[in-house]
Amino acid sequence: MDKPLLDSFSEYVDLLLDAICAVDEDSRIIYISNGAHRVFGYPAEELIGKRMLDLLHPEDHDKTQQSIDSVMQDKHVLDFENRYIRKDGQVVHLLWSTSWSDKHKMRLGVARDITRIKAAEEMQNSLIAISDTAHRTNGIKQICQQILFHLDSHISIATFGVEVSPINDSKWHTIFESVGGCMHMLKNEVKLRIASDNQIALEKIDDKLMLLVPLVFDEESHGIIGLALMEQDYSLNENDRALLTFTALQVATAIERHQRFERLQHLALYDALTGLPNRELFQDRVQRSLLRAKREQNHFALMYMDLDKFKEANDTYGHAAGDQLLKESARRISDCVRETDTVVRFGGDEFVVLLDTVENRKGALGVAEKIRLSLSEPYEWQEHEIELSVSIGIALFPEQGEQITQLIAAADEAMYKAKKRGKNCIR
Numbered sequence: 001m002d003k004p005l006l007d008s009f010s011e012y013v014d015l016l017l018d019a020i021c022a023v024d025e026d027s028r029i030i031y032i033s034n035g036a037h038r039v040f041g042y043p044a045e046e047l048i049g050k051r052m053l054d055l056l057h058p059e060d061h062d063k064t065q066q067s068i069d070s071v072m073q074d075k076h077v078l079d080f081e082n083r084y085i086r087k088d089g090q091v092v093h094l095l096w097s098t099s100w101s102d103k104h105k106m107r108l109g110v111a112r113d114i115t116r117i118k119a120a121e122e123m124q125n126s127l128i129a130i131s132d133t134a135h136r137t138n139g140i141k142q143i144c145q146q147i148l149f150h151l152d153s154h155i156s157i158a159t160f161g162v163e164v165s166p167i168n169d170s171k172w173h174t175i176f177e178s179v180g181g182c183m184h185m186l187k188n189e190v191k192l193r194i195a196s197d198n199q200i201a202l203e204k205i206d207d208k209l210m211l212l213v214p215l216v217f218d219e220e221s222h223g224i225i226g227l228a229l230m231e232q233d234y235s236l237n238e239n240d241r242a243l244l245t246f247t248a249l250q251v252a253t254a255i256e257r258h259q260r261f262e263r264l265q266h267l268a269l270y271d272a273l274t275g276l277p278n279r280e281l282f283q284d285r286v287q288r289s290l291l292r293a294k295r296e297q298n299h300f301a302l303m304y305m306d307l308d309k310f311k312e313a314n315d316t317y318g319h320a321a322g323d324q325l326l327k328e329s330a331r332r333i334s335d336c337v338r339e340t341d342t343v344v345r346f347g348g349d350e351f352v353v354l355l356d357t358v359e360n361r362k363g364a365l366g367v368a369e370k371i372r373l374s375l376s377e378p379y380e381w382q383e384h385e386i387e388l389s390v391s392i393g394i395a396l397f398p399e400q401g402e403q404i405t406q407l408i409a410a411a412d413e414a415m416y417k418a419k420k421r422g423k424n425c426i427r
Contacts, residue, residue: 017035017038017112017113018033018035018039018110018111018112018113019032019033019035019036019038019039019040019110019111020032020033020035020108020109020110020111021033021036021052021108021109021110021111022106022107022108022109023052023106023107023109024105024106025105025106026051027051027052027053027068027107028049028050028051028052029047029048029049029050029051029052030048030106031048032044032047032048035111038113039084039092039094039111039113040055040084040086040087040092041086041087041088041090042087053065055084055085056082056083056084056085057082057083057084057085057091059083060082060083063082064082067080067082067096067098068107071098071099071100071107072100075099075100076097076098076099076100077096077097077098077099078097079095079096079097080095080096080097080098081093081094081095081096081114082094082096091115092113092115093113093114093115093117093118094111094112094113094114095111095112095114096109096110096111096112097109097110098110119239122153122154123154123239123242123243126150126151126153126154126243127243127246129146129150130147130150130151130246130247130250131246131250133146133147133150133250134147134250134251134253134254135254140162140175140176140254140255140258141175141176143251143254144160144162144175144176144251145176145178147247147250147251148160148178151227151243151244151247154239154240154243155211155227155229155234155240155243156229156230156231156234157178157227157228157229157230158180158182158208158228158229158230159177159178159179159180159181159182159227159228160176160177160178160182160225160226160227160228161174161176161177161178161181161182161183161225161226162174162175162176162177162215162223162224162225162226162251163175163183163191163223163224163226164215164222164223164255165191165192165195165215165221165222165223165224172188172191172223175255180228182205182208182210182226182227182228183226185205185206185208185210186205186210186212186224186226190203190205190212191223191224194212194213194214194224195214195215195221195223195224196221197214198214198216198221199214200212200213200214200236200241200244200245202234202235202236205228208228208229209228209229209231209232209234210226210227210228210229211225211226211227211229211236211244212224212225212226212227213225213226213227213244213245213247213248214248215248215251215252215255216248216249216252217249217252217253217255217256218256222252222255222256223252223255225244225247225248225251268280269281271345273323273326273327273345274326274327274330274345275330276330276334276343276344276345276351277342277343277344277345278344278345279344279346279347281342281344282342282344282346282352282354283404285342285354286302286342286354286404286407287404289354289356289357289397290397290404293357293397293398294402298357299357299358299359299360299396299397299398299399300354300355300356300357300358300396300397301354301355301358301361301363301364301394301395301396301397302352302353302354302355302394302395302397302407302408302410302411303352303353303355303364303367303368303371303392303393303394303411304346304350304352304392304393304395304408304411304412304414304415305333305350305351305352305353305371305390305391305392305393305415306349306350306351306390306391306415306419307325307329307349307350307351307375307388307389307390308388308389308390308391308419308423308424309387309388309389309423310322310325310326310349310388311349313325313386313388317381317384317386321381321382321386324379324381325379325381325386325388326345326349328379329349329351329375329388330343330345330351332371332374332375332377333351333353333371333374333375335374336367336370336371336374337353337355337367337371338356340356340357341353341354341355341356342354342356352408352411353367353371355367358396360396361394361396361399364394364396365394365426368392368394368426369426371390371392372389372390372392372424372425372426375388375389375390376388376389376390376424389423389424390424391415391416391418391419391423391424391425391426391427392414392415392418392425392426392427393410393411393412393413393414393415393416393417393418393426393427394411394414394426394427395407395408395410395411395414414427415427
């Protein structure tokens with residue numbers, strides 16, 4: 001090839017976006033096109049004489065050496081990927097096609113910058129992994145822990161936390177926080193602003209640069225994700241914004257799913273109107289008390305109670321008033337017992353109280369009298385004062401029975417005797 005043609009060819013090569021590189025047997029660069037500046041960040045002349053392996057990402061040294069050995073044996077290698085450190089310190093992903101010339105004792109390679117493609121692949125893989133984590137992993141803390149792992153491959157995170165926003169409560173609830181913590185640095189007004197604005201914010205909090213991401217699901221705010229960053233000169237780019245938006249949606253969806261599951265569990269075990277345990281949960285509680293009493297040779301008591309004059313009040317003032325009377329009665333009864341005791345709505349205007357441990361019948365009578373007096377206090381409904389009372393029957397283990405069904409039947413029978421005796425009394 002004559003010199004003018006060779007010069008023209010070199011000019012054409014320098015127009016390529018890819019880098020064309022020739023190295024000797026020691027991997028020292030003997031020729032490289034101007035595309036090297038775009039790929040490696042070095043001017044072509046600055047790379048002449050340098051060893052390609054010296055520019056290599058340390059983690060890719062072994063597999064690159066294996067590729068070189070393959071080129072020397074098989075004369076060519078296609079579509080080999082590795083990473084290099086650019087002059088500015090950034091990592092570049094390259095796709096190589098390489099061949100070896102015995103005649104010229106050199107390797108000739110074409111390197112294409114696939115950094116953006118790899119970033120897109122990594123982003124796609126992270127999105128899939130985050131979605132899979134949110135849908136397959138049980139437990140919000142476990143979900144957040146795994147999501148932190150995936151986020152950290154894109155954003156250098158010092159600490160990570162998730163808080164749910166208050167609904168009927170003024171207190172925020174931290175449901176996950178990595179070691180070190182960061183959510184305590186956020187004031188409530190900042191949290192509320194981020195949650196309500198529905199915009200990702202990058203803010204300096206104390207000495208930390210933090211990314212604050214709202215948790216929004218079905219146009220409702222669930223809380224925020226807080227990420228304290230390692231880099232103090234970080235700037236939010238569109239890729240990170242998209243990743244964080246997607247992550248927040250997955251976390252919010254997982255929280256909503258978890259809360260829905262908890263609501264269903266609650267409905268299965270608690271009375272919807274009063275919030276008291278229902279019959280199913282009562283069976284579990286009383287069974288535990290029975291086993292413990294037998295093991296420790298203790299007493300426990302069941303109190304079966306029915307509200308007197310409730311039907312008349314419900315018929316006179318309506319179902320809304322009746323519901324309010326039941327809720328208020330449940331509250332008053334609960335206020336009269338210990339945290340270790342159980343108050344159950346058995347249905348209609350009937351309640352059962354499990355006194356977990358009592359010394360004797362006198363102890364149970366004391367609690368029953370306290371409940372009777374409390375329920376005898378007037379109830380307020382709109383502009384009306386409504387008076388109720390209660391009939392209470394008591395059964396003591398083991399005196400009135402050693403089986404649950406026996407105790408319930410005994411307490412129920414005692415309650416009906418109290419009714420016949422004139423109501424507003426204890427038997």
